[in-house]
Amino acid sequence: MSAQAPVAPAPAEGAAPARTFEPVIIGFTCNWCSYRAADLAGTARTKYPPNVRLIRLMCSGRLDPTFVLKAFSEGADAVLVSGCHPGECHYLEQNYKALRRFKLLQRTIEALGIEPGRLQLVWASAAEGVRLANEIARVTEEVRALGPLNWPVGNVVDIDGVNLEAAWEATGGDAGGPPETSDCVDPEPTPEAAR
């Protein structure tokens, strides 16, 4: 696990670190189905890789595309979106809205240079602890094969020569906002596209 990718541009596909690379995956779950599936996996002691970290939302429909981009930006190698099966949403039909957002978001991240496989959707009912665990294992394996997320990191400077990382740290690292000079990137590229 010491073979975490170096600071320099990420290694090419199939390079040595891919073998021991341990991705970090952020999983969004809904309060009624997939979070309870995770609870059930726990109660039944169903094992899955420790790479995924779950966030509870009330519904998969609550998933703001910003959350996904935020996770990638903060260093997640992949994002897992999960909710009730189509037709079983606790809020009647909001998971269909999540599905539409997911489809658009997958295209958006591709345009941003992120492999679509890093954003995955898994339906899991409250009774499907084993299914959720298996899907987490599958996604982890797939992301392991993809390697670390190859987004620019570290000493990236913008056109004005400002070190973005340093400028970001200077803001306190809170969700307070980007450095003022970051005109090289649209800070919020998706909500409109993902509606």
Place this chain on the structure above:
Amino acid sequence: MTERIGVYVCHCGSNIAGVVDVAELARWAAETLRDRGVVIARDYKFMCSSPGQELVTDDIKNLGLNRIVVAACSPHLHENTFRTATARGGLNPYLCELVSIREQDSWVHTDKAAATAKAKAILAGGVERVRRSEPMQPIKVDINPATLVVGGGIAGISATLEIADAGFKVYLVEKDPSIGGHMAQFDKTFPTLDCAACILTPKMVAAGTHPNVELLTWSEVEKVEGYVGNFTVTVRKKARYVDEDLCNGCGVCQEKCPWKVLDEVFEAGMGRRKVIYTPFDQAVPRIPVIDRPNCPYFKKGTCRACEKFCDANAIDFTQEDQILTLEVGNIIIATGYDLFDARRIPQYGYGRLPNVFTSLEFERLCSAAGPTNGNIVLRDGKTAPKTVGIVHCVGSRDKNYNGYCSAICCMQSLKFAHLVKERTDAEVTNFYIDMRTPGKGYEEFYERVLEEGGHFVRGKVAEITDAARLPGEEGKLIIQVEDTLAGKQRRIPMDMVILSAGLEPRAGAKELATQFGLSCSFDGWAIEKHPKLDPVATMTEGVFIAGCVSGPKDIPASVAQGAAAAARVLGRIQQKQMSLEPIKATVHAEHCSGCRICNTMCPYNAISFLEADGVSFINAAMCQGCGTCVAACPAGAISGTGFSDEQVLAQIEGLLRVGADGERPRRSAFPVARGEAIEEAVLA
């Protein structure tokens, strides 16, 4: 306000401490998260114990904490415990965050180092999230003391009587013309061999005549609106074509009606009934229904025999469906089950081979009030069988149909075996996979049937056929089975075969679930709030379940669940008021551009557009808190309490403070955030 956060790590005995290094986790939180406002981090053996909770309350008082994070089990288990402890310390309960390092970590991972690193990440996520939490007040709602019970089987009747006896109004809605459910179709009940009708009809009559019960038979729920304490339910009362106020239940119309049709429902296709009918003699109410599709008056405009002979002038061919609106505070769903359709297993020959019966058909055959007056005879209506085979697990415990055990079929089959022995001189053979007799007196009943000389063959029946191959098989049904105890294939000729069909969710189970906001398992059974500790509550406040709607059950369990659901409802009614989670969406009018995108997002129609102000508005009472509109608003003008953008974004940051190896993951140079700072940046 400066955050002063207390962090509490639970060992849960060895449940958490056995995998996660809890001492290290607390030490790490105190040290690394100090700059994030953590002033104290403790680990304790059982945080949910009284001394554990006191740690929280005392620290709030002594250390001036204003945020609490407990790293323990799932919030679905103990969120309330720690919120209450937080409130006892004098802090708003919603400033307490419970993060799950048991269900999501120690119980599902084995690598201790990785699990501890994950626990750190989860804890940091909780700390960041709670920093952005805001004090909230639970919403108080009044509880309407009236209750709706859906389904008039034994579970629904049991619930109805408990509530009505306590002095509160109950509306009992039943889709059939009479209450009674499946139990009314049975002849005897296992293991006591009580006559089903004898023990059920007093209950039915009690429900039918109770001053607090409004019986709505031949009715179906069309729409459910509102929330706990304040449901508005639309019920369609189907036209009976008989005036309920005038009809005295004399039964002359049924006698005089010249038309008979096959009774597919109550008699399970074994008998015939009149076109104007009550399903059975003891029906409650005694008011008949005209079967419109089969009535010659509705088809051709002739007959009207029933009208002619009715002294009470109760027949009303012009009657129409009535739509009733009921205001209730709580709902109990007891809609029961459907019998597995044995036609789905073609090799068992049901529907093709006349002397293959389903369990429900056999119940009617046994019933003294049934089509054969209780004589056990073959389909020809006169020949008594000499040999009877009973096939267990039809459609249950079978990968091709339903994987689960239907719970009642073993005992039901034993009951059939006993009844055949008692009433005929036939030899009875049970074909079973495993005998399951868990219940008071059940094993003893099994012993009794064994002593009576019932035969038992252990093995799953492969085929039931009328194709004779060997002498003695002609004209018989041959059961082909692998006898797993003898270790050989057998062909056993039978005169009659009974398929002990399993139980399935109602055909409309999914629609029912959507209507009432229930969750369903993959099979279609309603899911309990907790399978052990809260088996009659559901995820939706104010909606309870009883009986087979949540899975196969025998009569004692259904009755117990009906009473349990009633007890839960009575508790609510007595409280008169209850608190709701304040998870709601709100539109900030000053940021709303009036684009109306959110208006169509809400499945509860809680969002309306205020034409005068040009902004959208969310009705808090109707909002269920899913948050879809919050995510959809392009202006960020809708905020969701309890799950705000700020909380979730902060939690993401916290979760990614620690990598899989304990180091911080590489953060992208492209910061993504949302809030006023971005708007300013964009505008600038």
